[in-house]
Amino acid sequence: MREPIDNPRNADYFRSHGYIVHEREYGTRVYREMFMLEGSDGENLLEIRRNPASQGLNGIHDPNECHIRLCNRTCYFECAAESFKHFLEQHGYTDIRISRVDICLDFVLFDKGDDPQAFVRRYFRHKYAKINQGRISSHGEDTWTGQEWNSLSWGSKSSAVTTKMYNKTMELHDPKTDSFGKPYIRQAWHICGFIDDWQRCTKDQQLVNVWRVEFSLRSAVKNWVPIEINGEEKNYQSIRNTLDCYSGRDRILVMFASLANHYFRFKKYKQGKRKDRCKDKILFDFTSSQVVYKLAPNDPVAGSGSSLQMRWQQLANKLRAFQASHSAPELHKACEVLISAITEDGFRNDLANPWSLEELQTMRLLMNYRTRNRSLSYEAAMSEVKKLLSITDRTIKTF
Numbered sequence: 001m002r003e004p005i006d007n008p009r010n011a012d013y014f015r016s017h018g019y020i021v022h023e024r025e026y027g028t029r030v031y032r033e034m035f036m037l038e039g040s041d042g043e044n045l046l047e048i049r050r051n052p053a054s055q056g057l058n059g060i061h062d063p064n065e066c067h068i069r070l071c072n073r074t075c076y077f078e079c080a081a082e083s084f085k086h087f088l089e090q091h092g093y094t095d096i097r098i099s100r101v102d103i104c105l106d107f108v109l110f111d112k113g114d115d116p117q118a119f120v121r122r123y124f125r126h127k128y129a130k131i132n133q134g135r136i137s138s139h140g141e142d143t144w145t146g147q148e149w150n151s152l153s154w155g156s157k158s159s160a161v162t163t164k165m166y167n168k169t170m171e172l173h174d175p176k177t178d179s180f181g182k183p184y185i186r187q188a189w190h191i192c193g194f195i196d197d198w199q200r201c202t203k204d205q206q207l208v209n210v211w212r213v214e215f216s217l218r219s220a221v222k223n224w225v226p227i228e229i230n231g232e233e234k235n236y237q238s239i240r241n242t243l244d245c246y247s248g249r250d251r252i253l254v255m256f257a258s259l260a261n262h263y264f265r266f267k268k269y270k271q272g273k274r275k276d277r278c279k280d281k282i283l284f285d286f287t288s289s290q291v292v293y294k295l296a297p298n299d300p301v302a303g304s305g306s307s308l309q310m311r312w313q314q315l316a317n318k319l320r321a322f323q324a325s326h327s328a329p330e331l332h333k334a335c336e337v338l339i340s341a342i343t344e345d346g347f348r349n350d351l352a353n354p355w356s357l358e359e360l361q362t363m364r365l366l367m368n369y370r371t372r373n374r375s376l377s378y379e380a381a382m383s384e385v386k387k388l389l390s391i392t393d394r395t396i397k398t399f
Contacts, residue, residue, distance in 0.1 A: 003050065004092045005064040010050065011035045017091075029053070031067065044071045046084070056321045063321075067099070073184050081246040097222040098241055103256050104214035106168060108194055111285040116165070116211040119283070120149045128266040128281050130154060133163055154263070160226045161217055163263045168212040169201050215259045217241060227262060257286040 003009040010033065011021045020038040027034045031049035039045035047069045052061035068088070074080055088096055109115060122128065124147075130136075133154035140149035151166035172185060186198035194210055195203045202208060219225040225241040239258060246252050266281040316339050323335035 001066060001068065001088070001093050001096045002062065002064045003066050004094075007092075008050070008064070009048070009066070009091055009093075014048075027051070027053070030061075036071070039074070043073055045074055046070050046087070057318055057325065059321070060317065062317050066093075068093070072182070076184050076188055078249055081243045082248075085243045085247075095222075096243070098217075098219070098243070100216065100218050101241070101246070102214055102216050103246075103252060103259065104212050105256055105260075105284075106189065106194070106210050106212050108208060108210055110283040112282055114283065116167075117148070117209065120152065120165075123152075123266075124149060126269055129269045129275070129278075131265040131267060131275075132263055133159070133161075139166075160219055161215055161259065161263060163259075164212075164214045164216070165264075166212055166214075167209055169208065169210045172201065213260070213264055215256070215263060217259075253286075257284070260284055261286070 007013070011023050014021050014035075014037055021035050022038070022044075023033075023035040028049060030053060032051040032053050034047065034049045036044045036047050048066060049068075050066035052059065052063065052065050055061045055063050055065075070080060070084055074084075077083070107116070110119065119128075123130075124138075135154065135156050137153050138149050139151040140147055150170050151164070153162060153164045153166075155162040168185070172182070183198070186195065186201060189195050189201070189208075189210060190198040195201055195208050197203070197205075200207075201210070217225045219241060221238075223240060223242050224238045226238050244251070245255050264283070266283065267275060267278040268281050270278055319335045319339050323332055323339075326332070
């Protein structure tokens, strides 16, 4: 995201607005400055990284680019997304995009009564086969009585979405993990009735194994995240990914359900039988949830286009920096023409732009038409779309 360029949002700025700021003496590889803001309860609220190390004419970042991350504890408040959105608006941040978000669900048993540990054992005996994300890694222990698995993850490190299932209770008791010493997780379990002693993670004096299924979403595309189709890495569609998608538990559940129906789906394996004819293994039951997300064609996110778009954006950033450091009118005008051309071209590759309803309808129709008629060029397909909709060039000029 970007901070107002005329009034940098540095540590002194937030101190002047009443925040307690904890500055780190050194930054990161990307940002020179890094500091924490305290909340009203004296706990860390969020982390800000700013002042890019690589900027200017030969750099890859604008001077006002920054990165803001909610602290883990803050995410456990139900109003976290709304409060974060209000903070960004209050302090004038723009060009907001989510680079990473983790969505999780904690549980003791699956909705149909399956014990998570027993399910994992059966999964490793190939009683079930997962749909999508075929790459798997796992952690566990080999004992005299057998192997016990406590953590599984699916998807590669470069995937836009990765899926994890792991024993969160075990992680909380392991001093080597980041979750060790985080009482707010235990408190959340106590509130929802998993445990009655949040310090020992027990209920009726018996240790409770709370498991977690977690999806990590990473996307370089503003407001959208690409989703694999049928396990094919080069075949993508997309779903929305904005702060509004995480406004309240109901919306978070909808997002989790949408991802689980795609990335945490298992079939009961039967040798010699086609995958699509095997029965589903029902783990989570979302019939009472209103799952509203639908996958939509999303050519601009997939393939090499996204990396190409990033390089064009880097060029536009360098032109802006050059423009800011030169006062000659002819240079300003030349830079403006080039930046405008690059930006306009980017509009055609960014599904998040606030197009009109007519433009969005035209876009959907064009994508559907080209999907069914792959041999047609862009111009030929658009010509057919114009005939179908009987609309003017002015209506669809952004295409």
